[in-house]
Amino acid sequence: MIRAVVRTGASRYGHEHLGILHGWRGIIEPETRPLDRAAVGGILHLGGTILRSSRTNPYSRDGGPRLVVENAKKLGLDALVAIGGEDTLGVANRLHADFGFPVVGVPKTIDNDLSGTDYTFGFWTAVQIAVEAIDRLHTTADSHDRVMVVEVMGRHAGWIALESGLAGGADAILIPEVPTAVERVAELVNQREAQGRHFSIVVISEGVQFTDGSADSGELDEFGHVQLANVSVGDFLARRIRELTGKEARAVVLGHTQRGGTPLAFDRALATRFGVHAADMVADGLFGRMAAVRGDRVIDVPLAEAVGTLKTVPPEMFRDAEPFLG
Numbered sequence: 328m329i330r331a332v333v334r335t336g337a338s339r340y341g342h343e344h345l346g347i348l349h350g351w352r353g354i355i356e357p358e359t360r361p362l363d364r365a366a367v368g369g370i371l372h373l374g375g376t377i378l379r380s381s382r383t384n385p386y387s388r389d390g391g392p393r394l395v396v397e398n399a400k401k402l403g404l405d406a407l408v409a410i411g412g413e414d415t416l417g418v419a420n421r422l423h424a425d426f427g428f429p430v431v432g433v434p435k436t437i438d439n440d441l442s443g444t445d446y447t448f449g450f451w452t453a454v455q456i457a458v459e460a461i462d463r464l465h466t467t468a469d470s471h472d473r474v475m476v477v478e479v480m481g482r483h484a485g486w487i488a489l490e491s492g493l494a495g496g497a498d499a500i501l502i503p504e505v506p507t508a509v510e511r512v513a514e515l516v517n518q519r520e521a522q523g524r525h526f527s528i529v530v531i532s533e534g535v536q537f538t539d540g541s542a543d544s545g546e547l548d549e550f551g552h553v554q555l556a557n558v559s560v561g562d563f564l565a566r567r568i569r570e571l572t573g574k575e576a577r578a579v580v581l582g583h584t585q586r587g588g589t590p591l592a593f594d595r596a597l598a599t600r601f602g603v604h605a606a607d608m609v610a611d612g613l614f615g616r617m618a619a620v621r622g623d624r625v626i627d628v629p630l631a632e633a634v635g636t637l638k639t640v641p642p643e644m645f646r647d648a649e650p651f652l653g
């Protein structure tokens with residue numbers, strides 16, 4: 328999560344900006360750096376954040392929310408731009424509702440699961456990384472007659488699995504929104520085998536649920552989420568496929584490779600447009616709202632709408648992908 332804080336100046340864009348380091352932690356235990364032109368020059372091609380990040384949730388700490396508000400005053404902040412996904416913007420929304428905190432949001436998550444916006448920035452870059460990995464894994468799958476299970480990120484929403492699976496020509500796609508039986512996947516592998524197609528590529532979201540068994544559960548983070556990086560549903564599925572089909576199956580967990588490296592042009596342009604819109608929202612005092620994209624227009628929506636319900640893959644969109652599988 329990144330935050331830029333704006334101290335309003337004379338002109339619309341002539342504000343003095345301060346970067347808060349490590350997300351919400353950087354306000355609870357103040358850690359900042361100036362965000363002048365020099366600090367933000369030459370960063371377009373970089374992934375991640377120059378302001379660093381953390382998984383700190385002020386609402387899981389005693390007196391945390393009030394401390395954020397008090398420290399923001401002490402730092403002389405007129406407004407705060409919160410950049411992140413459901414957790415970061417969920418806190419921003421609560422601070423605005425509880426204290427009238429002057430915050431605007433920018434949707435940034437590879438998960439693409441914020442409502443009110445067609446896309447969050449980072450998403451298509453993560454999809455592209457996954458597609459490149461699937462393309463490479465085809466080689467071994469084909470030459471060694473194997474089942475390759477590719478586990479991508481997506482705790483509650485299967486956007487990355489759906490789009491990368493479609494673009495990568497996956498034989499099966501499993502997403503959290505559609506609980507699936509492991510046996511169904513094994514059947515598909517066997518069907519392909521019977522048709523002379525001796526390999527399969529199965530793309531699955533890390534948050535996928537199986538109706539006939541489950542992987543081990545892991546520890547929780549400050550937002551109460553299971554740390555899925557320590558629970559491999561991919562390994563579980565590959566093991567079960569081996570047991571049920573007798574075929575060699577391997578799992579590849581793409582993990583944090585999807586959150587790094589050079590962003591795609593689409594994400595760079597989208598992030599830049601969101602930034603301009605966030606500055607406009609601050610200048611116009613439109614707090615408690617988030618920049619969003621609908622079609623080719625950048626608009627803004629209430630933060631409460633963006634984080635109220637997660638934007639998951641609609642069943643009809645998943646069904647449309649099915650003819651291409653198997």
Ligand code: F6P
Pocket residue numbers: 382412436437438480481482533554555556586
């Ligand atoms: O929330 C974004 C996300 O990329 C999820 O898809 C994933 O489950 C999680 O972050 C991983 O978090 P961490 O880096 O803390 O393991």
